[in-house]
Amino acid sequence: MDTESLVLWRKPFTTLEYFFRELFILISTGIQRLLTYKLLALTIVSLTIITAVSYYLDGPHQQYVQVAVATLAWWGWWVVLGVCSSVGLGTGLHTFLLYLGPHIARVTLAAYECGALNFPEPPYPNDIICPEVIDPKNTVSIWNIMAKVRVESMMWGIGTALGELPPYFMARAARLSGGGVAEISTNDDSRTGRAKIMVQKLVQRVGFAGILACASVPNPLFDLAGLTCGHFLVPFWTFFGATLIGKAIIKMHIQKMFVIVAFNETLVGQALAWVERIPYIGPKLEEPLLEFLRNQKAHLHKHDGAVPPTNQGSMLSSLLEKFVLAMVFYFVVSIVNxxxxxxxxxxxxxxxxxxx
Incomplete structure (x- = not known):
């Protein structure tokens, strides 16, 4: 059978059959490998059983279990999004632009609008409303806003580090089995070719510091660092440790600082003024953006008895939701294929x- 023609839109039934067969093999292999680490497997199974029993068993412990499960689910959500960001949802699309960045921006705008950061929990973090009593110890500042979104940002960064492991393990397995990775052409004078050569040399010569430098800045060529480290059998904790520190601490704080500074109230007003000056399309873009901001501000003060606008979703947010759903659907289809x-x-x- 021609492997390239095995896709859902050409051979849907055969593709689905092969997908479930391969999925069963992968799950079986994963379970067998996990069972070789008996202590780890026993710990995971025990924690799963204890959590399930505690969740469904009534008692005074329920409030703590509910909080723990909700917290773990919130952390796991950002880790998964971080992994998806590394693989680009199959299209090179990064979840920071779709989820984490907007979340940080929403917290920043709410902080300046409410004049506080002690948002009621619940509904925070799923929803944000202004607190009735402002905590004087938790004033609105860049550092306090960074602290407010630090956990989800770090979880997202950990996810991006985990997403960089497949290229490393693939190259390492190929080298140990006697194979190798494709060599980078030294005759490629393009900007991308020179950047690839620079990343490879940096990782080879500098080691931990080179990996840390590549992981600490937005770098679309970082997969090459994983391939290089795997091919040259760089120890796992050297590669993963540098990647984790670079992505979950250094890079995460740079990106978070940029979003918080960019979305303070003064700069947002200036940005809307610049949008209005764009010929022809400027006034048409300004109105939906202003409507979106007004709806968000009204939503923040809904505990005051104010009736929130009935049309909460603007055309812009509706199009963004459809776009994200289309990307997720494409990602799932690409995994099946x-x-x-x-x-x-x-x-x-x-x-x-x-x-x-």
Whole structure:
């Protein structure tokens, strides 16, 4: 069977069958590998059983269990988004622009509008409303806003670090099995080619510091660092430790600071004034943005008895939601196709060995 033609829109039933077969093999392999680490497996199973029993068993402990489960779910959500950001949702799309950045911006705008950061919990972090009593110890400042969104930002950064592991392990496995990775052409004079060569040399010569430098700045070529480290058998904790520190601490604080500074009330007003000056489309863009900000501010003060606007969703937010859903759908379809094609290659290799 032609592996490239094994996609949902050409052979939907065969693709789905191969997808579930490959998924079953991967799950079985993962469980077998986990069982080799008996202490880790026993700990995971025990914690899962204890959490499930505590969640469904009535008692005074329920309030603590509910808080713990909600907190872990919130942290896990950002870790998953971080992993998706590293793989680009299959399209090079980064979840910082879709989720974490808007979340930080929303907290920043709410802080300046409310004049406080002690948002009621619940509904925070799922929803933000202004507190009835302002905490004088928790004043609105850049550092306090950074502290408010630090946990979710770090979880997202940890997820991006975890998402960089597949290229590392693939290159390492290829090197240990006697294979190798594709060499970078030294004759490529393009800007991208020179950048790739620079990243490879930096990682090879500097080691931990080079990996840390590559991971600490927005770098679309960081996958190459993972491939290089795996190919040259750089120790796992050297690679992952530098990647984790660079992405979850250094890079995360740079990006967070940029969003908080960019979305303070003064700069937002200046940005809207600049949008209005754009010929032809400026006034048309300004009105939806102003409507969106007005709706957000009214939503923040809904505990005062004010009736929030009935049209909460603007055309801009509606289009963004549809775009995100389309990207997620494309990502799921690409995963199904990739696993089905992997199973087809697996079957092809087995048939080739039998013929030999």
């Amino acid at each position: 990739a696993l089905a094609q992997n199973y087809s290659k697996r079957v092809g290799k087995k048939k080739g060995k039998k013929r030999e």
